[in-house]
Amino acid sequence: MKKLLLSLTAAAMLMGGCAAKHTEEMTAHPVHTAHATHHWGYEGAYGPGHWGDLDEKFFMCKEGKNQSPVDITGTRAVEKKHIGFRYFIGGDDVIYNGHAVQVNYRPGSTVSIDGHRFELKQFHFHTPSENTIDGKYFPMEAHFVHLDKNGNIAVLALMFEEGANNPELDKILQVLSKKEGEDRKLLRPANASALMPMDVDYYRYNGSLTTPPCSEGVVWIVFKKTVSASPAQIRAIRDEIGHPNNRPVQPINARVILR
Numbered sequence: 657m658k659k660l661l662l663s664l665t666a667a668a669m670l671m672g673g674c675a676a677k678h679t680e681e682m683t684a685h686p687v688h689t690a691h692a693t694h695h696w697g698y699e700g701a702y703g704p705g706h707w708g709d710l711d712e713k714f715f716m717c718k719e720g721k722n723q724s725p726v727d728i729t730g731t732r733a734v735e736k737k738h739i740g741f742r743y744f745i746g747g748d749d750v751i752y753n754g755h756a757v758q759v760n761y762r763p764g765s766t767v768s769i770d771g772h773r774f775e776l777k778q779f780h781f782h783t784p785s786e787n788t789i790d791g792k793y794f795p796m797e798a799h800f801v802h803l804d805k806n807g808n809i810a811v812l813a814l815m816f817e818e819g820a821n822n823p824e825l826d827k828i829l830q831v832l833s834k835k836e837g838e839d840r841k842l843l844r845p846a847n848a849s850a851l852m853p854m855d856v857d858y859y860r861y862n863g864s865l866t867t868p869p870c871s872e873g874v875v876w877i878v879f880k881k882t883v884s885a886s887p888a889q890i891r892a893i894r895d896e897i898g899h900p901n902n903r904p905v906q907p908i909n910a911r912v913i914l915r
Contacts, residue, residue, distance in 0.1 A: 696868050697755075704903045707868050717870035723906035724863030724876060725786035730908075731859060731915035739812075739856060739877065740768030743776065747846025750828050751839045755867065756780040756901055757893050759828060759846050767802060767810065769875060774802035774810040776848060783894040786866050786902045787813055787878055789859075794882065795890050797902075799866075800848060809865070810875040814851065819884030824850040829892050853881035861913045866903045880915075 695710050696702050702710065708718025716723075746762040758780035765776040778801050785797035796816040803809055816822075824847060831840040857880045864872040 698899055698901050698903075707870065711868070714868040714870060716864065716872060717868055720864055720870055720872050721907075721909045722862050722864060722872045722911060723870060724866050724874065725788070725903060725905050726861060726863065726908055726911075726913070727788045727791055727905045728859050728861075728878060728913055729790050731913045734914050736858070736860070736914065737770060739858070741849065741852075741856075742766045742768070743847075743849040745845045745847040745849075746776075747779075747827075747842060747848065749839050749841050750831060750846075752833065752836055752896050754836050755897075756782065757828070757832065757896055759842075761846075761848065765848065767812065769810055769877070772804060774804045774808075774875075777801050777803055779848060779851075781893050781897075782866075782902045783890065783897060784900060784902055785815055786905075787815075787876075788905055789815070789878075793902075796885060796893065798851065808873065808875075809871075810877065811863075813876065813878040814853070815879070815882045816885045816890065817882045818887050818890060821886040822851075822884060822889060825885055825889045825893075829889060832892070832896050851883065853879055853883050855881045857881070859913055859915050861911055864906075 696707055696714070698704065704717075707714050708716075743765040746765055747759040748762055750757065750759050752758075758778050760778045761776045763775065766773050767776070779798055780801070782797045782799070783795065785794040787797065794815040795818055798814045798816070800812040800814070801809065802811070827842055827844050827846050831842055833840050859878040859880065861876050861878075862872075863874050863876040864870050865874060
């Protein structure tokens with residue numbers, strides 16, 4: 657998980673007027689099925705094209721102007737600060753919550769973006785990727801979700817390509833449960849650092865949650881470098897989810913993507 661007036665852009669991204677709060681993010685991937693009170697999904701009448709009409713709380717899904725994911729293209733070069741990582745081994749349990757395979761992280765691991773600290777809460781997977789780069793989709797994307805003390809959100813996005821087996825993913829796959837909502841303890845705690853690319857240069861943009869309520873004011877960091885996972889590993893996560901769980905890319909509108 658490394659980006660007009662840069663200070664103004666950073667301030668808007670960190671403290672945007674429609675900042676997403678802790679309670680919203682913690683419900684961004686709850687246990688849902690496409691019926692009754694749990695009524696959003698990725699297919700048919702409950703799919704992304706209808707989210708904004710399913711619940712008045714989801715109005716940003718159709719009315720927002722800074723929505724995620726996006727196609728990363730037409731970027732602007734700026735001098736970016738390095739992201740300060742302070743990650744510890746702390747992924748204790750994994751759950752398929754009806755929308756994604758998610759690993760919950762114990763407190764204490766943080767990143768610093770422009771001197772502003774965010775704590776890692778969880779990471780989860782989308783197959784295929786949600787963000788694209790120059791129109792290219794990737795077979796899998798991981799989102800590392802962070803919150804600051806005021807509930808503002810930063811998401812670090814990591815793309816996977818098919819290649820060598822990824823040992824860190826094996827920790828997750830060996831305890832996956834086919835039962836939706838079942839929380840499974842990892843036999844060996846997951847290490848978010850071990851999933852990161854060696855080169856952490858990045859794209860950056862101001863966006864939103866990619867699931868209802870699609871709240872805006874989210875800092876997005878998308879790593880330029882990919883990491884590998886074997887075809888079998890990607891297939892195992894895709895099969896656990898059971899359907900594509902990627903929201904279509906959203907219009908850039910007036911935003912600038914920094915590189």
